Amino acid sequence: MLAAVYGRTGKAHVVGVTGPPGAGKSTLVNALIGEHRRAGLSVAVVAVDPSSPYGGGAILGDRIRMSDHALDDEVFVRSVASRGQLGGLSSATARVVDVLDGFGFNSVIVETVGAGQAEISIMHLAQTVIFVAAPGFGDETQAVKAGVLEIADIFVLNKADHPMAKKADRSLHEALPASSGGGWRQPIISTVAIDNTGVSELFAKVREHWAQLDPSECARAATVRAQQQLAAAVAELASAYVSEEPDFESLAKQVLSGQLSLKSAAEEAFHVIASRTRPVE
Amino acid sequence: MSTEIAPGEPIRVLLAKPTHDCHDRGVRLVAKKMRDAGFEVIFMNFLLPEEVIRAALDEDVHVVGISTSSGGHLPLFGDLLAGLAAHGRDDAVVIGGGVIPPDDEKTLRSWGVEAIFGPGTNAEQAIAMIKRRLATVSS
Numbered sequence: 001m002l003a004a005v006y007g008r009t010g011k012a013h014v015v016g017v018t019g020p021p022g023a024g025k026s027t028l029v030n031a032l033i034g035e036h037r038r039a040g041l042s043v044a045v046v047a048v049d050p051s052s053p054y055g056g057g058a059i060l061g062d063r064i065r066m067s068d069h070a071l072d073d074e075v076f077v078r079s080v081a082s083r084g085q086l087g088g089l090s091s092a093t094a095r096v097v098d099v100l101d102g103f104g105f106n107s108v109i110v111e112t113v114g115a116g117q118a119e120i121s122i123m124h125l126a127q128t129v130i131f132v133a134a135p136g137f138g139d140e141t142q143a144v145k146a147g148v149l150e151i152a153d154i155f156v157l158n159k160a161d162h163p164m165a166k167k168a169d170r171s172l173h174e175a176l177p178a179s180s181g182g183g184w185r186q187p188i189i190s191t192v193a194i195d196n197t198g199v200s201e202l203f204a205k206v207r208e209h210w211a212q213l214d215p216s217e218c219a220r221a222a223t224v225r226a227q228q229q230l231a232a233a234v235a236e237l238a239s240a241y242v243s244e245e246p247d248f249e250s251l252a253k254q255v256l257s258g259q260l261s262l263k264s265a266a267e268e269a270f271h272v273i274a275s276r277t278r279p280v281e
Numbered sequence: 282m283s284t285e286i287a288p289g290e291p292i293r294v295l296l297a298k299p300t301h302d303c304h305d306r307g308v309r310l311v312a313k314k315m316r317d318a319g320f321e322v323i324f325m326n327f328l329l330p331e332e333v334i335r336a337a338l339d340e341d342v343h344v345v346g347i348s349t350s351s352g353g354h355l356p357l358f359g360d361l362l363a364g365l366a367a368h369g370r371d372d373a374v375v376i377g378g379g380v381i382p383p384d385d386e387k388t389l390r391s392w393g394v395e396a397i398f399g400p401g402t403n404a405e406q407a408i409a410m411i412k413r414r415l416a417t418v419s420s
């Protein structure tokens with residue numbers, strides 16, 4: 001299925017939506033779907049939620065907020081659980097995004113919660129990244145720490161109907177990195193996702209950002225996607241190799257006894273694999 | 282798509298309740314228990330059975346569970362079963378919950394609804410039933 005998709009990817013506008021839990025990301029995505037549809041664009045949504053570290057299950061609840069377009073054939077919503085894979089999350093998401101892109105959706109929106117490393121790596125899949133904050137979380141400073149502010153192209157202060165909205169707006173403005181002159185200026189847009197306030201402005205900015213992107217920038221996002229999938233596939237191969245080869249037992253024992261750090265042992269194993277599998281010249 | 286589950290792949294369950302049905306504590310509890318049992322649970326509200334069918338197709342779920350306490354079960358499940366079959370997904374395990382009178386329950390079972398978990402049953406029973414049922418298919 002994937003083989004059929006490659007060669008047809010790279011046409012969709014991939015939009016990332018991230019921010020703290022409960023900020024209103026899904027509600028905003030629902031509203032953005034409406035804007036896309038009014039503009040005659042088809043949309044696919046990939047909504048990522050974390051898997052429980054205990055037992056690996058997950059409650060995927062984003063769909064509940066996206067019911068306005070439940071029967072529209074030009075709208076597709078897929079819920080994805082992070083399945084706790086280190087780095088694998090972004091590769092699994094990348095695969096889904098590629099399939100939807102290859103399928104011909106005009107836009108693919110990826111929603112992830114939080115502001116950790118995993119979310120940031122997912123956001124590299126997107127050409128346009130929206131960071132959604134809401135009053136009363138004090139998330140602005142957290143986001144600065146996590147480095148989300150650097151990768152965001154558009155800031156949204158959602159729940160502008162909240163009494164603390166003015167204050168949050170001020171601290172978001174303060175937390176923003178000073179504009180580096182020239183190039184794209186990251187706008188801050190206030191929205192009330194539950195009643196569509198500010199959503200058409202947001203959509204206009206999303207399209208504007210897409211329009212001013214260098215085509216090479218878009219190609220870069222597609223390459224990042226392919227590279228993340230490659231990295232995951234390599235990790236899988238290496239993992240199978242190391243678990244099956246009895247030779248690696250001695251390395252494992254050295255780790256167990258404290259003679260070698262796990263990292264050094266892994267590097268050693270990597271060299272062994274590389275030397276053995278080097279093609280004959 | 283079939284109910285074949287690859288080793289290590291989690292069971293995916295769609296749990297749906299009518300939007301106007303405000304008794305959702307039960308479903309939410311079931312969703313949590315299912316998550317703790319390792320299932321991936323997609324939670325949704327719906328107005329029309331078509332919305333549940335669409336979600337079941339888009340999300341490639343193995344199980345569709347509907348919680349209803351506000352009547353109209355027969356046409357609802359009838360449409361759901363017919364819609365899944367029309368899209369080649371009659372392999373999906375369909376179960377019900379909420380308040381469903383015993384007579385309706387009999388009819389629903391005869392149509393292919395595999396279990397009804399009404400008052401007096403618990404989430405653990407539903408989880409055990411799903412695990413048993415899907416283990417049979419995948420082995």
Ligand SMILES: Nc1nc2c(ncn2[C@@H]2O[C@H](COP(=O)(O)OP(=O)(O)OP(=O)(O)O)[C@@H](O)[C@H]2O)c(=O)[nH]1
Pocket residue numbers: 020021022023024025026027028062065113158159160161162191192193194195
């Ligand atoms: N007052 C107000 N409530 C909002 C607004 N936007 C969303 N909400 C509410 O905030 C709650 C959370 O909204 P979601 O859209 O689920 O938020 P989310 O960021 O997707 O949440 P997670 O996916 O769980 O991280 C819901 O009860 C929404 O109805 C808004 O602009 N104003």
Ligand SMILES: [Mg+2]
Pocket residue numbers: 025026027061062111
């Ligand atoms: Mg959400």
